[in-house]
Amino acid sequence: xxxxxxxxxxxxxxxxxxxxxxxxxxxxxxxPDPRNVAELLDGTPGALERARLGAAQARDGLGTPLDxx
Numbered sequence: 001x002x003x004x005x006x007x008x009x010x011x012x013x014x015x016x017x018x019x020x021x022x023x024x025x026x027x028x029x030x031x032p033d034p035r036n037v038a039e040l041l042d043g044t045p046g047a048l049e050r051a052r053l054g055a056a057q058a059r060d061g062l063g064t065p066l067d068x069x
Contacts, residue, residue: 016064 011018026040041047057063 023044027037031037054063
């Protein structure tokens, strides 16, 4: 499996854009039952750690405002 950082580098796209696209595609293909979406996210390697890192970065003012995405 190719990870978002490697794919971003190969496609000259930001890692965040690739990650959002991959997650969106996975969620679109998943059963819409919320229990299954939670299982999908729980099965994503490093998802919890990355979410915690993102929350800490946002608290420190290092994030991108939603209206700028």
